[in-house]
Amino acid sequence: MRQIALYGKGGIGKSTTSANLSAAWADKGLDVLQIGCDPKHDSTRMLMNGRVIPTVLDLIREQKTDLAVSDVIYTGYSGVRCVEAGGPEPGIGCAGRGIIATFQLLEKLGALRGDLIVYDVLGDVVCGGFAMPMREGYAEEVYLVTSGELMSLYAANNIAKAISRLSANKRSRVRLAGVIGNGKNIECEDELVSEFAEAIGSRMIAFIPRSKTVTQAELNKKTVMEYAPSSSQAEVYRDCAEAILLNTEFSIPTPLSIDDLESLAYRYLKE
C-alpha cells in the first residue's frame, strides 16, 4: 500500500489534481482511497459526480457512536473510495483537531487500506492537525502542488519546511516525493516550478497545463478522466499518475529563505 499526500495553497488545484490522479489509478485497476483533509470538504466531489458526501466530522457530531466504514466511505468513479474529513463552521472551533479526530476514527474502523491512499490536504494552515497526514503511519510521500505564483510557491516552501522538520524525527518516514506544477498561464511557469523544485532538493514530477477541459469537466460534475478520457489533458493526468507510481526518489527538502524564494520568482516575472 502506498500512501500519498498532496499539499498546496488553497485554490491551487489540489482537489482537481488529486481526483484526476485517483481516477487514473482506479482506471488501471488499483484500489484507491481518497481522503479530503480540508474543512471545505469538496475534494471528492467530482469523483462523486457532484455529490457532496457527509463528512466524518458531521457524522461524529450527529451520530457519535457505532459508526461503520459504510457511514464514512462512499464509492465514486471507477470504484474510488471517498472520504471527507470536514471541519467546523468558519470562524469557530479547531479544524486541525478535526483532522486528528478523523484519522483516529478511520484507524479505529480499519478503513485505511487499499493499493493507494491519497490525502488531499490544505497547505495554507500549518498547525499540527494539518500535519497529521505526514505523521508516522500515514503518508510517506508528499507531493507539493504549486503554480508559478509567488504565494503558491511560498505555501509550497512552507510545507517543505514542515516535511524537513518532521523528518528530523528518527521514526518519521515522511519524505518529499516531488513537485507537481499546476499551470496558471504564467510565462515560463514550468521552468520556474521546476527550478523551485530543484532548489528545495526535489524535482518536478509533472507540469499540468491550464486547460478548458478541466473547467468543462467540472461544470459537468466529473473528473477529466471520466468526462474526456481521450483528451490531451486526461493524458497529462495519466502520465503524472504513472510518474508517481514509478517514482522512487524521495528526499528531505531544503526549504528556501523568503529572500531566495522571492529572488527566484522575481527573476522569472522580470524576464
Add this chain to the structure above:
Amino acid sequence: MILSRSPTDTLRSEGCTLTGVLSVTGFLKDAVTVIHGPSGCTHHNVSLLHASLAEIDEVQIPCFLSSNIHEEEVIFGGEKALLHALDAAEARDSSLICVVSTCIADTIGDDIAALCSQKRSVPVIHIPGAGFLGGGFSEGIRNALSSLLNLAEADDMRSDDGVLIVGEKNLEYEVEENFREVSCLLSLLDLAPGIRFVRKASVSDCRNIGSAPATILRAPSLQSVGSLLRSRFGMSVIPGFPVGPDGSIRFLEDLGDSLGVDPRPAIRDAEGMVADLYTGFDDLRDTAIRLDCSGADPATVSAARSVLHELRMKEASSGVLLPLPFDPPVGIAGTRRMLHSWRRCLSRA
C-alpha cells in the same frame, strides 16, 4: 506571545491563573462561577479549593459549574456549551454569573466576551483564566478583581464608609487573623474596615466599593488593581498590608497622610504595642540562630532580620534553624505569631 521558558518552570510555585480567579469568585456570596472548559478543570480546582479550605476549617465549597466541553466542542467550537452552562447558572437565582475561560477555550478561540455581553436576567462577567497565556495564580487574582471592578457604581459616595480591603488571600491560613490585625491598626486612627473585596462579600457590596475613602491592597502585587481604583474613583491606595512592626508604623503614617488624619497618636499607641511585643519575647534575646530563607519572600526576610536586630538575636552558622512564614508577617500580631514559632523551635533545640 511566546514567553521564554526553562525546565525550572515545572517547579514554579505560582500555580494556575484559573485557580487564582476561582480563589476570588468562589468567595462572592451570591454569585455562580461558570468554568468554560473540560470538566476536569473544574474538578481539579474544586478538589484543590476543598483541600485548602479544609486546612482553615472552612467546609463550604464554592459554587462552580463547568461548561463540560469535549472533543466535539474543541473541533466545532464550545460556544453552545457555554450558552447551555450560562442558562443553567441563570436558573440558580444568583446575583451574578462569573465566566472564567480555560486554556482550551482560549486556544480554540471561543468568543466568550461576546457571549457574556448578551442580555440576561443576571449580570454576567467574563474573567480571563487561561494559564498558558502566562502569569499564574496571582495573575488570576488580578484578572478577577479587575473584572469585578466593572460592577462598581461610581456615583455612590458616602463619607461614613469604611476603608476598602482588596484582594485578601482567601486560601491563606491566617486570612482572618491578618484582617483583624489590619482592623486593629485602623482603629488606632479611628477608622474601620469596610467592604472586603472579595472575601465573603455580596455582589451588592461589590457595586458599592467606589464609596470607600481609601483602599488597602493585600499585597503590592495587586498594584494594577489599585491603579484602577485610583483612576476610576480617585481613591487613596495603600499598596499592601503592613509587614512587621516597622511596616505597621509606616502603614499608619501613610494611611493618616492619605486621609488627612493626624497619625501621631496612633503611631504612639502602636509603638507601645511593639515595645510590649519585644518585652514578651525577652527570653529570645542574645540567642544564636539561623534563618531558613530558602524560597522566602524578601519582605519576610527583611522583617525577620529587623526583629532579630531589635531582640539582639545573632545569626550564626551553628545557630538553631528558624522557619519563616510563607507570607510576610502582617503587622504586630503576625510578628508575634512568628516569634511564637521561633520560641517553639528554640525550646525544642
